[in-house]
Structures are given as structure tokens and as C-alpha cells.
Amino acid sequence: MATVDITWRKSAIGYNRDQKDTIRKLGLRRLNQTVSHEDSPALRGMLGKVQHLIDVREGDSK
Numbered sequence: 001m002a003t004v005d006i007t008w009r010k011s012a013i014g015y016n017r018d019q020k021d022t023i024r025k026l027g028l029r030r031l032n033q034t035v036s037h038e039d040s041p042a043l044r045g046m047l048g049k050v051q052h053l054i055d056v057r058e059g060d061s062k
Helices: 017-025 041-049
Strands: 002-008 034-038 054-061
Touching: 002 041, 017 041
Parallel strands: none
Antiparallel strands: 002 034, 002 054
């Protein structure tokens, strides 16, 4: 299955609590941190909710 690399680029200060919670649930703890996740519809929904705060890059297909 394909992976997705997610990098937190913009602070969540001033945004709704649910967006801050989504950033945490993605495993991001600090700005400019990058994490990898397996691609899934649930993950894509989370990414859509905070797309203005993150950069998304398609990872390696395994």
C-alpha cells in the first residue's frame, strides 16, 4: 500500500480546537516535523481538514 509523508508547516494557533486535535492525531508534535502514514480514506479526510496547515507528499509505494 502507498504511504503519505505529512509535514507540519503552519502553526495551529488561532484555529479551531478540532483542527489542533487533528494535527496531534496525525502524530505531529512540532513545526516542520514530518511523519509517514499508510494511505487510507480516513487519513485523507484528516488531511483535508488541516490542508492549510500541512504539506502532503506521496511516499514510496510498497
